[in-house]
Amino acid sequence: MDVQIKRVLEAVMAKGANYADIRCSDNSSTNITQKNGKIEDMTTGKSFALGIRVLYKGSWGFASTNDMSEIDSVSDTAFRIAKSIQASNNNNDIVLADAKTVEKTIVNKYERDIKDVSIDDKVLFINDGYKAATGASSEIKSVHISYSDAHAKKVFANSEGAYITSNPQYFRYYVFSNARRGERIEQSHDRCASFSGIGELIQKDPAKIASSASQKALKLLEAELPPSGTMPAILHPEVGGVFVHEAVGHASEADHALRESIFTSKLGDTLGSEKLNIVDDATLNEKHGSYKYDDEGVRGKKTQIFKKGVLESYMHSRETAGAMGVESTGNGRAQSPEFMPIVRMSNTYFEKGDMGHDELFEGVKKGIYMAGFKGGQVDTTGGTFTFGVEYGYLIENGKKTKLVKDCAMSGQILDVLKNIDGVGNKLYVDSLGYCGKNGQMVPVCDGGPYLRVNNLLVGGQK
Amino acid sequence: MDVIFDVMKKYKEVPLEFFGSGHKSTSVDMLSDKIVSSDMSVTKGVGVKAIVCGRAGFAYTTDASFIERAVKDAIANAKYSELKQDGFPEIQKLKKIKDIYDPKIYDMSPEELVNFSVKLRESLKVENKDIKVNHSVFEAGSTDNFLVNSNGISYSAKSTGMSAMVEAVYKDSSGSVSIGTPTIKGFDVCYLSQKAARLAMSGVGRKNIKSAEQSVVIDSDVLESLLENTLYPSINADMVQKGQSSLAGKIGQQIGCSGLDIIDSGIVDGGLCSSAFDRDGTMSQETSIMSSGALDSFIYNHVAASREGKKSTGNASGGFGAMSSILPTNVMLKFSESMKFDKIISEIKDGIFIYETMGAHTANHITGDFSLSINKGFKIIDGEIAYPVKNAMFAGNVFELLKNVSCFGDDVRQSGHLIAPTIVFSGQKIVG
Numbered sequence: 001m002d003v004q005i006k007r008v009l010e011a012v013m014a015k016g017a018n019y020a021d022i023r024c025s026d027n028s029s030t031n032i033t034q035k036n037g038k039i040e041d042m043t044t045g046k047s048f049a050l051g052i053r054v055l056y057k058g059s060w061g062f063a064s065t066n067d068m069s070e071i072d073s074v075s076d077t078a079f080r081i082a083k084s085i086q087a088s089n090n091n092n093d094i095v096l097a098d099a100k101t102v103e104k105t106i107v108n109k110y111e112r113d114i115k116d117v118s119i120d121d122k123v124l125f126i127n128d129g130y131k132a133a134t135g136a137s138s139e140i141k142s143v144h145i146s147y148s149d150a151h152a153k154k155v156f157a158n159s160e161g162a163y164i165t166s167n168p169q170y171f172r173y174y175v176f177s178n179a180r181r182g183e184r185i186e187q188s189h190d191r192c193a194s195f196s197g198i199g200e201l202i203q204k205d206p207a208k209i210a211s212s213a214s215q216k217a218l219k220l221l222e223a224e225l226p227p228s229g230t231m232p233a234i235l236h237p238e239v240g241g242v243f244v245h246e247a248v249g250h251a252s253e254a255d256h257a258l259r260e261s262i263f264t265s266k267l268g269d270t271l272g273s274e275k276l277n278i279v280d281d282a283t284l285n286e287k288h289g290s291y292k293y294d295d296e297g298v299r300g301k302k303t304q305i306f307k308k309g310v311l312e313s314y315m316h317s318r319e320t321a322g323a324m325g326v327e328s329t330g331n332g333r334a335q336s337p338e339f340m341p342i343v344r345m346s347n348t349y350f351e352k353g354d355m356g357h358d359e360l361f362e363g364v365k366k367g368i369y370m371a372g373f374k375g376g377q378v379d380t381t382g383g384t385f386t387f388g389v390e391y392g393y394l395i396e397n398g399k400k401t402k403l404v405k406d407c408a409m410s411g412q413i414l415d416v417l418k419n420i421d422g423v424g425n426k427l428y429v430d431s432l433g434y435c436g437k438n439g440q441m442v443p444v445c446d447g448g449p450y451l452r453v454n455n456l457l458v459g460g461q462k
Numbered sequence: 463m464d465v466i467f468d469v470m471k472k473y474k475e476v477p478l479e480f481f482g483s484g485h486k487s488t489s490v491d492m493l494s495d496k497i498v499s500s501d502m503s504v505t506k507g508v509g510v511k512a513i514v515c516g517r518a519g520f521a522y523t524t525d526a527s528f529i530e531r532a533v534k535d536a537i538a539n540a541k542y543s544e545l546k547q548d549g550f551p552e553i554q555k556l557k558k559i560k561d562i563y564d565p566k567i568y569d570m571s572p573e574e575l576v577n578f579s580v581k582l583r584e585s586l587k588v589e590n591k592d593i594k595v596n597h598s599v600f601e602a603g604s605t606d607n608f609l610v611n612s613n614g615i616s617y618s619a620k621s622t623g624m625s626a627m628v629e630a631v632y633k634d635s636s637g638s639v640s641i642g643t644p645t646i647k648g649f650d651v652c653y654l655s656q657k658a659a660r661l662a663m664s665g666v667g668r669k670n671i672k673s674a675e676q677s678v679v680i681d682s683d684v685l686e687s688l689l690e691n692t693l694y695p696s697i698n699a700d701m702v703q704k705g706q707s708s709l710a711g712k713i714g715q716q717i718g719c720s721g722l723d724i725i726d727s728g729i730v731d732g733g734l735c736s737s738a739f740d741r742d743g744t745m746s747q748e749t750s751i752m753s754s755g756a757l758d759s760f761i762y763n764h765v766a767a768s769r770e771g772k773k774s775t776g777n778a779s780g781g782f783g784a785m786s787s788i789l790p791t792n793v794m795l796k797f798s799e800s801m802k803f804d805k806i807i808s809e810i811k812d813g814i815f816i817y818e819t820m821g822a823h824t825a826n827h828i829t830g831d832f833s834l835s836i837n838k839g840f841k842i843i844d845g846e847i848a849y850p851v852k853n854a855m856f857a858g859n860v861f862e863l864l865k866n867v868s869c870f871g872d873d874v875r876q877s878g879h880l881i882a883p884t885i886v887f888s889g890q891k892i893v894g
Contacts, residue, residue, distance in 0.1 A: 031784075035704070038544040044535045045522040045783060047507065061572075062501035066524040070504065077572070081500045084573040088580050090497050123542055259494065338503055377820075 001068070001155070002163065008075045009159045012054055017079055019055040019096060021158035023295060023337040024048070024068075029150035030119070034126045036142050037134075050074065051337035056082035059092040064338040097321035097328050099160075099298050106166040106292060110197030114149050114169045117198050122147055125173060125201060129210035133177050136214035139221070141185075142178040145210065147171070149198075162297040170195045170443075172432075175210040179217035186223075186405075188216035188372075188390065193432045195443075196286050216372075216391075223391055223405035226458065232367035232395075233409065233456040234360055237428035239389055241446035242373045245348050245435070246387070247413040248278055249446070251380040252305050252313075253331070253343040254320035262383040262413060263311055272309040272417035275353055279304050280315055282330060282346035288432045288445035289347040296332035296341050303329045305348075309417075317343045335440040342438060350448030353423025360422045360452050362398040368458055369393045369400055370407060378413075386410040386459075408459040422452030466508075466610055469530050476537055479511040479550050479611040480529075481741060483782045487603040488572050490579045492595050497579055500572055508532065509782035514540035518547040518765075522783050545785075547765055550611040551774065554745040561732035564645035567622035570602040578626070581651050586630055589659035596636060598628040609743040617739050624649045630658035635668070635850070637661025637838065638818055640683065642734055642876070661817065661838065668852035671841060671894040677813035677868065678856065678890040679806065679842070686880040687822035688832060689793070692860040694879070695827040697751055698788045699766040708828050708861070709757060718755040718864040721798030726751055726761055728776050728791035734876050741786040742778035749775045751793075755865075763788045795882040800870040806886055808845040809869075814892055815840045815847065816856060830860040836892075855893040863887055 005022050012020045026048050033041040051064035052075050061082030063074045085092065126145045133143040151169035156162065172193040179186050190213040194200035235243065251261040258264075263271075282291050282300025291300050296318050304312045314320070317332030320343055333344035361369075372390030379385070389407045393400040429447035466480050483506070490500040509522040510532045519540025521532040578600050586593045601624070608618040625642040626649070639658045643649045696707040709717065718724070728746030730736050739745055742764040750758040762770075763778035763786050778786035807815070818838035825832035836854045840847045871884035 032542075039542055040545050041520070041785060042539040042543040042545075043520045043522070043784060044539060046528055046532075047522075047524040047783070049524075059497075060499050062499060064501070064503040066505055066507065074504075077502050081502065081572045081576075084576045085497045085500055088497060088576050092496065092498075119538075119542060338505075340499060340501065 002157075004071060005155065005157045008052070008071050009157060012075050012079050013159050015079060017054045017056050017082070017159070019159055020053065021156065021296070022050065022052050023154070023156050023334070024050040025152045025154045025337055027150055027152040029148065030122065031148045032122060032126060032146065034130060034145045036144075037130055039123070039126070049337040051339070052078045053340060054078040054082045055094060055096065057086045058094045059085040059090065060094060060340070061085065062340050094319055095322040096318040097316070097326065099296065099318055099328055101161045102293065102297055102299070103161065103163045106164065108167055110169065112197040112199040112202065114151050114171055114198055125206040129175050129206040132207035133175055133210035133214045136211050137179070137218055139179045139181055139218060140177055140214045141180040143210070143214070144176040146174045156293070156295065156297050158297060164293055164297055166292070168195060169197065171198055171201060173201055173206060173209065175213040177210070177214040177217040179214070179221050181221045184221060186217050186220035188220060189213050190216065191432060193288065194286070195288070195290070219403065220391060220405050223403040226368065226392065226404035226407040228459050230455045230457050232364045233453050233458065234364065234367065234369045234395065235451045235453065236369070236371035237447045237450060238373050238431055239370050239387070240350060240448045240451040241429070241431050242376070242387060243385075243416070244278055244350050244448060245345060245433070245444065245446040246376060246378045247385045247416070248305065249280070249345045249348045250378060251413065252311070252315055253345070254314040254316045254324065255343045256380050257314045258320060258323060261380040263314070266311050267313070269311055270309045271311055271414060272306060273420055274308050275420055275423045276306045276309040276417055277351035278306040278348070279351060280329075280331070280345050280348045284347045284429065287347045287429060288443050289345065290445075291346065294330045294332045294341070295334040296328065298328045298330040298332060300330045300346060303331075315343055315345065317341060333442050335442055339440045342440065344437065344442050345435065345444050347429055347445040349427070349429045349446055350423070350451065352425055352427040352449045354425050355422050356425060357450060360424055360450055361395060361400070363422060363452065364395045364398060367395040368404070368407065369395050370409065383413045384410070385413055409456055410459060411457045416453055416456065419453050419455055420451055421454045424449030424451070463608070465526065465529050469533050470610070470612065473533055473537070477513040477549055477612045478533065479743065480508055480609070481782055482508045482608045484606040485603065487601060488570060488575050489599060489601040490572070490575045492579050492583065492598040495583055495595050497576060500576060502572055507782040509784070510536045511785065512536035512540050513547050513549065516546055516548060517543045518545045518785070519543045520785050545765065548768055550613050551615065551743045551764055552613050553615050556617065556738040556745055557729050559729055559731055559736045559738055562622070562644045562736050563620045564622045566646045567602050567624055568604045568620070575600050575602055578651060582626075582628060582655055585652055585655040586659055589655060590632065590663065593630050593632045593659050593662055596629045596631040598626070600626045609739060611743055615743045617743060619738050621737060623734065626651070626654055628654055628658045630662040632659070632662035633666050635662050635665030637665060644732060644734055664840070665838060665850045668850040669841070670853055671851050671892065673892065673894045675889050675891055677810050678887045678892070679810070679813060679815040680885050680887065681817045682875060682877045682880055682882045682884065684816055684819050685882060685885060686877040687819065688825060688834075688860055689880060690878065691822050691825040692827050692830045692832065694790050696830070697760050697790070699760040699762045699770070700788050702760050703766060703769060706828060708830065709760070712757050713759070715757055716755050717757045717861060718752050719867050720755045722752060722755050722864065722867055723750070723796040724752040725749065725794045725796070726775070726777065726790050726792070727794060730792045730794070730881070733792040733881070735791040735879055740776045740778040741780045742774065744774040744776045744778060746776045746791065761788055761790060790879045792876070792881055793879045795880070795885070797867055797870040800872050800883065803871045803873050803884055806869060806871050806884065807842055807847060810842045810886070811844060813842040814851065814854070815842055819856065825860070830862070832860060833857040853894065857891050857893055863890070866890070
């Protein structure tokens, strides 16, 4: 395959392309879905995908296929597309930032390789989960469990001589529990996922994960509706992490910042309090957003986005870095070879501060503690956000009191950054998120310490 | 195809189904008047379902030389599966559907699609030189499907589609328009640019409004986004059987106003969601969902229908990478009274015309409750469009909405699944 890939790259360059890259992946996957104790879907699949990107006089052309034998015609198509855009009076002027050319074969050794796990064992993970989830209480009325995994051979090659192969794998295990008391129904979930073999699932124990999903759903049966208004809030690392990712991260992606975001032309400006320190770091060990090389063959890095409230850097692909005359930060990622790489986050988190857990709560006379992210929307141009939170607690005189559910928080990103007045001294970067942008999903992780915001708009239904 | 028949002979004691799909799609993206990317993708693959002891297993591959391996995997998977399935659909004589395939789209080159984008940019400038394309996407797609099963079915079908979305900006106002057609006839870039320009320009000078109950005029794009998050899952037999639909047990009951009919039809000529057969190999048909406001039927695929001892309504949907799920095809809304769009507006004393909203995906599909923020809406006073509104929300319940239809326009068009005109609903809550 490598001979063919190199030949195609040489051929398209000989036609006059300025740059080209090829990505392919050969993927094997398993999906098992169990609903209320019955396996309703048992699917295995093999898929191949190949994408070719060609830069010609400042314009991109891109084409993809899942048939390796079409590699030549796909390369021709990508080149033709780039030429037709260039010819349509666009004055496109894409320049790629220089990148180190890497030739490398990455062979990850997985302690508990997914390829060695039998279907019987996978079904056992689900059955153990089901027993534990339904065993938690007679009020657990329905349980859905899904297990999926995949392993692949991936290749990245470009016309500058880079050639990187790797053998990634992952699994995902999700449990959704529904609890019912009278007319009231509550749902919660728990999950486990990893890119480093099945060891993590065995260690975390499917039964414990499933039981935790049920316990959370049962707890929600007791929850009240939250109050509305502006109040001090303490954000659990999962909620604070989502805020960092959605509200700060996306606005600091250079493709957004180059067009229009709240951080456009603000590099070097002080936009938050001294306590505001945010990084994006692909090099963390075995996190959900970690990688060695991005999908442009650039090594993953640690990038300081905010330092003491000052906006230090955007996140870049080679294209956005070229446009701003800086180096790529290794954030050019694609969902699969069927998509062009765009600027994406990796593991994004708020750096830890100096306040103890109790100290954070002690400062709050009347407020709210928010945990369990549910979903949200952010406008990086206008700078507003709305997030839903699964549950939380009222805080009265520094103590957590009543459990509340279905809260929403919203506001102006820049106001919240200025209003963070307490940062915990312990770091949690453990989320298992997927981030969607321009129709592409990539795995990411976010987190931070517990954060205190001195006034946050909370929208409850009470 | 010969490979498939050979494999079927070899495993003739196992009921098998093969669904193959080849999809080609070309798209062009424009941001701030500049084409930023264009791509062409080709995806091909085959999904295999095997029934062993009345249970279905599934496997898929994108590599034609792995088909026998996929059959073996599907058989192995069936042994773990608890999805009951007795057999596959039998052969039927398929209907011919007109205007769902256009060789001009099938053969469309990326260059032609780039030209469409350039033409859009230029025709917007003709409308007003200060109008810009904030974002536009043009897409041409074609699909070749085949379905072969052990009952002797061997169907194939070709279909095509063109779509375009444009968001034009003028000063601080924007206007979005999207169109989709299965053939090139009716794909009109001038219509797109004129409408987007008119919307963008008419959005300047937005005013706050007060909360009140009033008549609401809804564009079919807005209605489709609401129905796809509420009504469609509620009539899905799989959801009904799992107790996740509030319409469960309501067949025969009055759920809409008496003049309203809702029909699901996979055989509409020129329909965006028409096809001769569905993902299970069942012939597409017309199903009455609601007649004169009474709930007639849910929609089924083969598996869900056999659970109730019924016949499938031909609503199996999906690609080669997974087993079929249930989706509507073309959903037609019909009402006893209709009038011209201008006449509709002229008869409203106090109302709002809602053209674009955000937040339909947060609607509760079981209860039908929704709360939409109005991105683009116009206040109607004494029969005339008075001014564009800002900071307004439309909150309500879809099932209540269906009971409060007051009139249909005559501008019937297709948006996603929905084939409907602009519709007026009475007594709806607008929050200012």
